[in-house]
Amino acid sequence: MKKNYRSGKSALVPVFVVAGLAILVLVGLMAYRNLAGGVSQPLPVAQFADNPKAFSGNQYELEGRIDTQLGYETGVGRLLLTQDVATNDSVPLFVPYGFEDFSPNPGQIYRFGLRVDERGVLTVESFTKL
Template sequence: MVRRASSSLNPWWAIGVILLIVAAIFGGWALYKNVSDPFRTLTPLDVSAYLDNANSLRGNVYKVTGTVETQLAWAPLKGRLYSVAADDRNDVLPLLIPASFNSMNIQRGQRYFFKIQVGEKGILLVQDIRKV
């Protein structure tokens, strides 16, 4: 009687499949991390250059990712002034959020992506805002 060869799972195949699964998970995470930023095409604000001379950046559009610290002021027609801690540094920036965003519930400790424009006298005016 002829014996059949037993087919067992080669350990190299199992290791290869596990490595492919780990690579797919890591690749998906990296893709999500990069694609989740809605303002990824904008230049990040150079905070040190802004703090040194805000007028040199006037008129330019940047992105800032940060955590809301406190609401500094509010005017119904102008908007709200918030202090925001920038993620890439330990500096706090004043951001003026126009009245068109008054319907948003912005609370202390929340993280946001901000599309900002450096306005007259170095005021950081928010053009768009998205929650992280």
């Protein structure tokens, strides 16, 4: 009696098609999350404090409690001192000029979307009051 090898191979085709589609969906979801400003990694505060320039170009998220405004210059922006809610470590943030609807008060908690510039400065790109 002859075995039909073809029927065994054809049964594997749908498995590979489904696996391929699943991989495409996962890759698409990851790309969408990155393009849509999805959740970034939490800022590693202790490591960042040791060598801020090493994090240049990276994006992070920080839940920070407003401590005080360290400085402000019209047309440039403001420098804030925040406290990381998770660790209570102090974290200075630069808020570029143009965030007219951002009016923080000491004690308020925000979720910040941050980018580390080439000098190692944490620059606010987005914020949400919690």
